[in-house]
Amino acid sequence: MTSQTSRQWRQSLGSSLLPFVDSRIYTERDIFEDELQKIWRKSWLLVAHESELQETLDFRTTTIAREPVAIVRGEDGVVRAFLNVCPHRGALLLREPAGDLRQANPSGSPKRITCMFHAWQFDAKGQCLSIPRRNAGYQERLQCSDVSLHQLPCEVGYGGFVWVHLDANPIPLREAMGDAFGALGPHLEAEPLEVFHHHKAIVHTNYKLWHETNSEFYHDYMHHFNRVTSMQQAGYHDRHYEAFPGGHATVSSMEVKYTAYEHEQVNLAEERDLSFPLLERNGWKLLDLFPGITLNLRGSALRIDTATPLSEDRVLIEFRGLGLKRDTAAERERRVRDHNTIWGPFGRNLPEDLLGVTNQTLGMRPGSEGLHVLQARREDSRIHDEIGLRHYYAEWSRRLGRDASDPYPEGSVHSIAAQALASAPLGAAE
Amino acid sequence: MSRSSAAELRAELTNLIARGAFLLDERRFGEWIDLTAPEFRYRIQAYSPDIRRDMTWLDHDRAGMVALIELLPKHHVDGADLLRQVSVGELHSESATEASSVSSLAIFYTARDIGDSHVDGGSSRLFLVGRYHDRFRTEGGKWRLSERSVRLQTRQLGVGSHLFP
Numbered sequence: 001m002t003s004q005t006s007r008q009w010r011q012s013l014g015s016s017l018l019p020f021v022d023s024r025i026y027t028e029r030d031i032f033e034d035e036l037q038k039i040w041r042k043s044w045l046l047v048a049h050e051s052e053l054q055e056t057l058d059f060r061t062t063t064i065a066r067e068p069v070a071i072v073r074g075e076d077g078v079v080r081a082f083l084n085v086c087p088h089r090g091a092l093l094l095r096e097p098a099g100d101l102r103q104a105n106p107s108g109s110p111k112r113i114t115c116m117f118h119a120w121q122f123d124a125k126g127q128c129l130s131i132p133r134r135n136a137g138y139q140e141r142l143q144c145s146d147v148s149l150h151q152l153p154c155e156v157g158y159g160g161f162v163w164v165h166l167d168a169n170p171i172p173l174r175e176a177m178g179d180a181f182g183a184l185g186p187h188l189e190a191e192p193l194e195v196f197h198h199h200k201a202i203v204h205t206n207y208k209l210w211h212e213t214n215s216e217f218y219h220d221y222m223h224h225f226n227r228v229t230s231m232q233q234a235g236y237h238d239r240h241y242e243a244f245p246g247g248h249a250t251v252s253s254m255e256v257k258y259t260a261y262e263h264e265q266v267n268l269a270e271e272r273d274l275s276f277p278l279l280e281r282n283g284w285k286l287l288d289l290f291p292g293i294t295l296n297l298r299g300s301a302l303r304i305d306t307a308t309p310l311s312e313d314r315v316l317i318e319f320r321g322l323g324l325k326r327d328t329a330a331e332r333e334r335r336v337r338d339h340n341t342i343w344g345p346f347g348r349n350l351p352e353d354l355l356g357v358t359n360q361t362l363g364m365r366p367g368s369e370g371l372h373v374l375q376a377r378r379e380d381s382r383i384h385d386e387i388g389l390r391h392y393y394a395e396w397s398r399r400l401g402r403d404a405s406d407p408y409p410e411g412s413v414h415s416i417a418a419q420a421l422a423s424a425p426l427g428a429a430e
Numbered sequence: 431m432s433r434s435s436a437a438e439l440r441a442e443l444t445n446l447i448a449r450g451a452f453l454l455d456e457r458r459f460g461e462w463i464d465l466t467a468p469e470f471r472y473r474i475q476a477y478s479p480d481i482r483r484d485m486t487w488l489d490h491d492r493a494g495m496v497a498l499i500e501l502l503p504k505h506h507v508d509g510a511d512l513l514r515q516v517s518v519g520e521l522h523s524e525s526a527t528e529a530s531s532v533s534s535l536a537i538f539y540t541a542r543d544i545g546d547s548h549v550d551g552g553s554s555r556l557f558l559v560g561r562y563h564d565r566f567r568t569e570g571g572k573w574r575l576s577e578r579s580v581r582l583q584t585r586q587l588g589v590g591s592h593l594f595p
Binding site for chain 2: 007051052060097098099131183195196198201222224225317333336345346347348351352354355358
């Protein structure tokens with residue numbers, strides 16, 4: 001019988017020859033908590049597009065590393081971000097995913113963020129405007145000026161996307177991105193964009209596994225659509241990965257042959273001549289940003305994935321589709337159809353991708369035989385090279401101060417416990 | 431329209447909708463397509479409170495639906511059993527040959543191969559809720575589905591689906 005345990009497999013791995021990560025980085029709660037503190041609270045994150053807050057006093061809400069966040073376009077047109085929490089008693093302020101402050105809520109006045117609980121009111125700049133019966137209750141001990149909302153660093157950039165950082169003094173967004181937007185940026189910044197699609201999925205997987213799926217194309221074998229329209233077409237294996245400081249990576253373009261998909265009746269027999277500014281016809285570029293954002297520009301539609309880790313084995317993924325703000329109705333219909341044919345919740349590719357990462361999670365559960373997940377394909381930085389994964393984990397290891405291939409080095413509590421378990425004879429616990 | 435012919439129409443269209451749901455549950459897609467008129471159009475739509483827009487998640491004509499069905503074997507389709515529970519509500523006769531209806535829809539999902547089939551296989555949960563907005567017309571003396579717009583309330587669908595409600 002030929003059999004190999006994970007331990008034997010690891011012994012045969014030379015890390016310099018066959019890079020891998022230890023599967024415990026996907027399953028252990030303490031690593032997840034470490035990631036929230038050292039990565040998710042310390043990164044610029046794409047949380048919305050400006051077209052979701054088109055008018056003054058529009059707002060959007062989200063969550064970053066368990067912190068509720070509100071994004072508000074002020075009366076001055078500036079987009080700001082705040083912790084979406086009342087400084088009085090910790091209640092959530094804005095409850096809807098999106099809306100506007102132009103109407104009064106039952107506890108407060110128009111143009112104000114009002115806590116429904118005790119009617120403390122704030123303006124769109126986060127300044128406290130009203131504390132009911134303040135003087136009677138707090139006398140001179142507390143003024144409105146003592147309790148403004150907690151404002152967060154917020155920038156709009158790279159095609160009108162709204163970026164938020166939980167840390168009070170982050171490095172500038174442009175510095176954090178470096179040259180990562182060099183290839184994709186011109187397509188995003190040539191004309192105003194507009195969101196036309198948004199859906200969410202809570203998936204039972206670790207957020208990194210989802211980002212990995214967006215960072216390697218070897219899994220195109222899973223997608224019939226991608227196999228016939230891309231992998232079997234000229235130029236696919238010439239696509240080039242380029243890695244940037246900070247764990248970001250981008251992939252160069254090719255012309256996708258949509259007509260190769262047998263489903264010509266759907267939308268592919270028609271000439272696909274709708275594209276993005278400056279993008280060649282049916283081009284396909286992709287940008288992965290650390291720690292969990294992907295921008296995927298393909299033909300007529302731009303797809304944005306943003307991950308919100310919920311636990312070590314659950315992640316909320318938001319999927320956005322964007323076109324151009326100036327689209328005619330016919331153009332917009334075209335983009336929507338192109339986008340959702342493959343990327344909608346009833347599309348041909350997305351369910352397969354999500355199924356793939358779900359299956360990985362089932363194969364790597366806490367306490368099961370530890371695995372050593374390969375990231376070892378080297379193909380001169382071409383499309384099936386796993387340089388994107390290796391580059392991501394170089395940054396991950398730097399941020400966490402842990403080696404992704406050896407997250408619990410000799411002598412650590414986990415290592416001792418793992419060794420004790422591994423060396424214990426069967427039945428020793430009885 | 432007399433009371434008896436209105437009841438007759440309701441019975442006929444309710445049977446057509448129920449038959450369609452059964453055939454989709456059974457994955458007898460070819461027979462389901464036979465219930466549709468040549469100009470059939472199928473859409474899945476939802477309103478997003480996140481971006482405050484209506485969205486169209488699937489939009490095909492009859493040929494498009496046929497092609498989508500024929501290509502299912504080439505994709506990794508979730509093997510779950512779906513059970514469509516449909517309650518026909520509003521029903522309007524627009525002429526002797528045309529009618530429309532709005533039905534409530536709930537689809538239950540019984541796991542087979544997504545998740546740990548050893549642990550989860552056979553368990554059921556609610557997959558989605560929404561409404562069928564259907565239009566019908568007669569063809570050769572038989573009612574056919576000429577348009578179906580599925581308006582979903584459910585916007586979180588987990589891994590999603592290659593199938594359609």
